[in-house]
Amino acid sequence: MFWTLISVLLLIYIATMIYHTYKSLPEGIAYQSDVYKVHEIKFYHDLTYKKGDKTVHELKIFDRINEIIMDADKFIVLDMFLFNGYYEPEQSFPPISENLANTIIKKKQENPAIKVVFISDEVNTGYRSYQSKLLSELEGNGVEVVYTDLERLRDSTPLYSGVWRMFFQWFGQKGEGWIRNPFASTAPDMTARSYLKLLNVKANHRKVVATDKTALITSGNPHDASAYHGNVAFEFGGPIIQEIINAEQAVVNMSEPGIDLPDYDREKGKNSGQYQIQYYTEGKTHKQIVEAINETNEGDEILLGMFYIADRSVINPLIKAAERGVDVKMVLDPNKNAFGNKKAGLPNIPVAEELLEDSKVKIEVRWYNTGMEQYHTKMMYIKDEEEATIIAGSANYTKRNLEAFNLESDLQIKGRPDSELMREVEQYFHRIWNNKGGTYTVDYEKNKTKLTPLQRGVYTIQKFLRMTTY
The missing domain is CATH 3.30.870.10 (Endonuclease Chain A)
Structure with a gap:
């Protein structure tokens, strides 16, 4: 009788896990808008x-x-x-x-x-x-x-x-x-x-x-x-x-x-202008990020400012982009503090190490020089000769944020690289990358931290079991 009860509870537990991991989302969640045109977007x-x-x-x-x-x-x-x-x-x-x-x-x-x-x-x-x-x-x-x-x-x-x-x-x-x-x-x-x-x-x-x-x-x-x-x-x-x-x-x-x-x-706003704009929530953002990276070619540029990056479905396309000659630069938060509490640098420090190793240092990483604050930005800028793309909003590049577990809100903007908005965003990245007018970022080596075997083991097990806060 005891083992029968345990078996029944285990089956219910497994069924509960599977159902609530893959169940249908409520209507309207994971939303994708039509594409609109606007004349002006402020950054x-x-x-x-x-x-x-x-x-x-x-x-x-x-x-x-x-x-x-x-x-x-x-x-x-x-x-x-x-x-x-x-x-x-x-x-x-x-x-x-x-x-x-x-x-x-x-x-x-x-x-x-x-x-x-x-x-x-x-x-x-x-x-x-x-x-x-x-x-x-x-x-x-x-x-x-x-x-x-x-x-x-x-x-x-x-x-x-x-x-x-x-x-x-x-x-x-x-x-x-x-x-x-x-x-x-x-x-x-x-x-x-x-x-x-x-x-x-x-x-x-x-x-x-x-x-x-x-x-x-x-x-x-x-x-x-x-x-x-x-x-x-x-x-x-x-x-x-x-x-x-x-x-x-x-x-x-x-x-x-x-x-x-x-x-x-709708009569108050015209659907016309120099920028194409589209709104995404939850898992719809994920698809657009991966597609935008995969469409890049040799000589294109990807600039990424990110608080958390950990999802292999984004990391792998970034590595492949670098391998085919795309200039990939990342400004990452070192994940060393959260509201005054010290953190171990997860996930960005081990992920950055993987990115550099797997891309043979073709991907460049700088750390935001954080004090008590965080570099909480979640933005990607992609540029080729004819078009620039911005994807920005609330979603970190983690499984929890990109695969319709959390509610998220993101925007994709397309326009000419020489348009006012695109130049502003590019200047923002170059300013913090090159420390123009202040110290914003530090070299990768500054926060390069080899995890101990115990830390590496904990990190690997956490990822596998999905028992993380990121």
């Missing part, structure tokens, strides 16, 4: 760097987001992952989360008729251990707040999530927290049940703002401890805004049905 970046002995912070993205909110007339839709002001007491950061909340509230008070919907992740409530102060304030001022139902998504850590779904999910998360919050000691404590949910490592990782006038896609979070991170953003207008709203409606429908997002007035 913004945040950078922290050294200029002599001085640390310089160039922070532009959330200043612009606040302006976008104040300029809106009819509606504002935001989808943001991290949205809180928690960090260690000995640290100090700009209050970008509170500033954003105050801007939204001010706009709502000035224009009570404007429809505002804020979609976010349960990470901001400690996975339902406590209320989000900022999101509660927004709700109290007439903003419709949607917490993403992460359980509807596929499981990226099936060995753990299979156990969680069988035995722990039924108990909920609410209660009196008693476990230290892993994100910051100043954040409220979490319940054990919430902590167990956190270990599924799932997220609505999107960073999107859309209004009746404009839209912006970014890699940055309105999170105080992330304020000094290196990030990028792109702003654009036109009918593609409706596509973004469609993708956000899918998240609302799977999380809190009954909230209808507003429609964009």
Whole structure:
């Protein structure tokens, strides 16, 4: 009887893992828009760097987001992952989360008729251990707040999530927290049940703002401890805004049905201009990244700025591109810190070593010279003689981010290499690669770290078992 019970539980466990790893996604998730044309796209970046002995912070993205909110007339839709002001007491950061909340509230008070919907992740409530102060304030001022139902998504850590779904999910998360919050000691404590949910490592990782006038896609979070991170953003207008709203409606429908997002007035924006633009979410981004790399030829250029790179389905095409004569340059975060906590350099340090070895050093890597901040950018720029392509947004180049486990938002832009936007993005890369006007990056050798056999073993086992946070 005992072994029969064990066998039945094992079969249920295996079936649970398989189903929730490969199950169909809710309708509208993994969205791909039509191709649109726009005349103008604006590029913004945040950078922290050294200029002599001085640390310089160039922070532009959330200043612009606040302006976008104040300029809106009819509606504002935001989808943001991290949205809180928690960090260690000995640290100090700009209050970008509170500033954003105050801007939204001010706009709502000035224009009570404007429809505002804020979609976010349960990470901001400690996975339902406590209320989000900022999101509660927004709700109290007439903003419709949607917490993403992460359980509807596929499981990226099936060995753990299979156990969680069988035995722990039924108990909920609410209660009196008693476990230290892993994100910051100043954040409220979490319940054990919430902590167990956190270990599924799932997220609505999107960073999107859309209004009746404009839209912006970014890699940055309105999170105080992330304020000094290196990030990028792109702003654009036109009918593609409706596509973004469609993708956000899918998240609302799977999380809190009954909230209808507003429609964009397509008559306000023309589908014409010098840039081709297309919007992707989740696994659709993956396909476009691989295709863009595979289409490069000898003499073309790939410039990559990335927080995490680990997925072999992207790494292998990059190596092959370098082998056929494409100039591949990467600026990577060394993955040495996360909000003041030291990290082991995973995954970028071992992956960078593999990239150099497998490409016979044809791929060039420089590390962003991070301090307490991260180089949080996720952007690829590809150029040939006639066309340049940008793919940027929220998705890191990892299995979790690219293969429809997390919710992600990315933009593909095509245009002539000599167009204003393409020149700006290329100049951005060359500036940090060549340390123009400051120290942004350091040589590969600076962070070259041979993993010990134990570290290498742990890294390999983690990858195989998919028990990672990246």
